[in-house]
Amino acid sequence: EPRTLVNPQNQLFYGTFIYPKTLTELEYLYNTAVAVDQNGTIVAIERDCDLPKATNTLLPRLGWSPDSVTINTSSASHNQFFFPGFIDTHLHAPQYPNVGIFGKSTLLDWLETYTFPLEASLSDPAKAQTVYNRVIRKTLSHGTTCAAYYATKDVTTTNLLADLCLRAGQRALVGRVCMDQLSPDYYRDASAADSVAATRESIAYVQSIDPTGAIVRPVITPRFAPSCSAPLMADLGKLAAETGLPVQTHISENEGEIDLVRELFPAKEIGAKGDTYTHVYDTFGLLTDKTILAHGVHLSEEEVEIIKARGSKVSHCPCSNSAITSGAARVRWLLERGIEVGLGTDMSGGYSPSVLEAARQAALVSRHVAMTCSPKKGSKANKNGIDRERAKLTVEEVLYLATKGGAKLVGMKGKVGGFEVGMEWDAQLIGLGRDVADGEYEIEGKGEEKEEEEGNVDVFGWESWPDRVAKWLYNGDDRNTRKVWVKGRLVHQRK
Numbered sequence: 001e002p003r004t005l006v007n008p009q010n011q012l013f014y015g016t017f018i019y020p021k022t023l024t025e026l027e028y029l030y031n032t033a034v035a036v037d038q039n040g041t042i043v044a045i046e047r048d049c050d051l052p053k054a055t056n057t058l059l060p061r062l063g064w065s066p067d068s069v070t071i072n073t074s075s076a077s078h079n080q081f082f083f084p085g086f087i088d089t090h091l092h093a094p095q096y097p098n099v100g101i102f103g104k105s106t107l108l109d110w111l112e113t114y115t116f117p118l119e120a121s122l123s124d125p126a127k128a129q130t131v132y133n134r135v136i137r138k139t140l141s142h143g144t145t146c147a148a149y150y151a152t153k154d155v156t157t158t159n160l161l162a163d164l165c166l167r168a169g170q171r172a173l174v175g176r177v178c179m180d181q182l183s184p185d186y187y188r189d190a191s192a193a194d195s196v197a198a199t200r201e202s203i204a205y206v207q208s209i210d211p212t213g214a215i216v217r218p219v220i221t222p223r224f225a226p227s228c229s230a231p232l233m234a235d236l237g238k239l240a241a242e243t244g245l246p247v248q249t250h251i252s253e254n255e256g257e258i259d260l261v262r263e264l265f266p267a268k269e270i271g272a273k274g275d276t277y278t279h280v281y282d283t284f285g286l287l288t289d290k291t292i293l294a295h296g297v298h299l300s301e302e303e304v305e306i307i308k309a310r311g312s313k314v315s316h317c318p319c320s321n322s323a324i325t326s327g328a329a330r331v332r333w334l335l336e337r338g339i340e341v342g343l344g345t346d347m348s349g350g351y352s353p354s355v356l357e358a359a360r361q362a363a364l365v366s367r368h369v370a371m372t373c374s375p376k377k378g379s380k381a382n383k384n385g386i387d388r389e390r391a392k393l394t395v396e397e398v399l400y401l402a403t404k405g406g407a408k409l410v411g412m413k414g415k416v417g418g419f420e421v422g423m424e425w426d427a428q429l430i431g432l433g434r435d436v437a438d439g440e441y442e443i444e445g446k447g448e449e450k451e452e453e454e455g456n457v458d459v460f461g462w463e464s465w466p467d468r469v470a471k472w473l474y475n476g477d478d479r480n481t482r483k484v485w486v487k488g489r490l491v492h493q494r495k
């Protein structure tokens with residue numbers, strides 16, 4: 001049964017709006033009104049006006065009667081601002097119970113030890129319902145308005161994940177995981193044909209509950225090359241061509257994995273034009289302009305050229321790459337080669353459900369890239385072909401990757417990730433709390449109460465708005481995420 005989400009009425013948002021304009025530049029709109037219609041689309045933006053003027057001029061122009069419009073304001077006294085919703089371009093819903101549990105493992109033993117047993121257990125619908133509901137609630141509370149999910153190989157509970165996303169109003173790509181080799185007997189597709197049939201079944205279901213794909217959409221999901229046979233990858237490549245659906249998989253995450261791929265898929269055997277990981281996917285038609293490749297830590301120049309030519313994108317997962325010691329992805333290097341990059345939490349390879357944390361870690365990992373690649377004597381360029389300073393990602397850049405950049409990976413370019421007329425209202429209301437310099441807290445001993453209620457960011461009152469945003473990036477958390485909307489619909493509110 002198709003279900004449709006209905007927004008209650010037209011809405012006017014008023015106050016301070018901050019959003020990534022370009023990779024390097026945030027736009028700051030003060031005393032601004034943003035009108036959002038019943039479909040959740042931004043239909044007008046009025047800058048530099050007070051609220052009475054906005055209601056008196058904007059509403060008649062739109063033909064909206066004042067009593068049919070909900071007004072939402074950002075509170076100036078609590079350092080509130082509207083920011084685009086975050087896009088998590090790579091995470092595993094069934095792995096949520098394992099966040100933080102990875103010991104000293106690296107990818108291949110992490111999969112065997114922690115991941116496959118948990119994923120297999122999620123074929124229990126009751127367990128899946130509990131875990132998936134929590135994942136959705138938790139990610140929404142951190143401002144994730146759109147997520148590219150891997151579910152498990154189980155069709156019923158994969159479909160359940162799509163149901164729950166739709167019900168909660170979180171935009172999602174939902175992928176039934178394909179894996180027909182080199183996985184444990186208890187968690188493996190019986191054959192390539194079975195895997196493809198199960199994928200088709202899940203695709204049909206997800207499309208049936210949301211025929212326009214406004215909220216949930218299916219995504220073809222070969223887990224990664226080692227766990228997929230050549231016939232399976234070839235069939236999934238054909239399925240992608242036939243359906244035009246997006247594809248998601250992992251690439252070049254860990255050195256052991258890369259060696260394994262070279263061993264499993266010799267170029268001669270599969271008819272590849274080269275012997276890299278990228279050639280394997282390319283040979284089977286899995287690199288399309290709708291393909292999201294997670295990690296890409298150890299890609300070569302040659303591989304990036306192929307990825308660029310196909311228009312495939314990269315999901316950077318810094319928390320995961322540090323936690324399971326995969327390596328430091330060179331994001332600047334990717335960007336300078338024209339690759340579209342977004343951020344992924346990669347739960348539970350990554351330990352956090354928060355895209356803000358992923359953005360913060362992306363900034364730090366870029367500094368490790370800068371530090372560990374010392375420039376050659378007499379040259380500004382390091383061994384990765386970029387100089388130290390250029391490797392570092394700024395606050396503006398990582399917040400772009402978390403929003404507008406990510407939108408390009410999930411097929412929502414120009415639709416979400418900013419506040420522009422024609423875009424949809426996927427947004428969060430961020431509150432940094434009252435200025436500390438207010439004095440009130442000190443006098444009445446309310447400092448601790450403030451922290452409890454308003455979060456970990458101390459704003460003194462003299463900071464510029466760019467400085468406040470930097471404080472939010474490096475010290476903020478879900479306590480600062482006061483409200484979250486998807487397509488104009490309120491999907492989370494902090495009590």
Ligand code: GUN
Nearest residue numbers: 092223224250320346349
């Ligand atoms: N490669 C294959 N499966 C996985 C997974 O579940 N997580 C990560 N990070 N890498 C993978």
Ligand code: FE
Nearest residue numbers: 250294346349
């Ligand atoms: Fe992953």
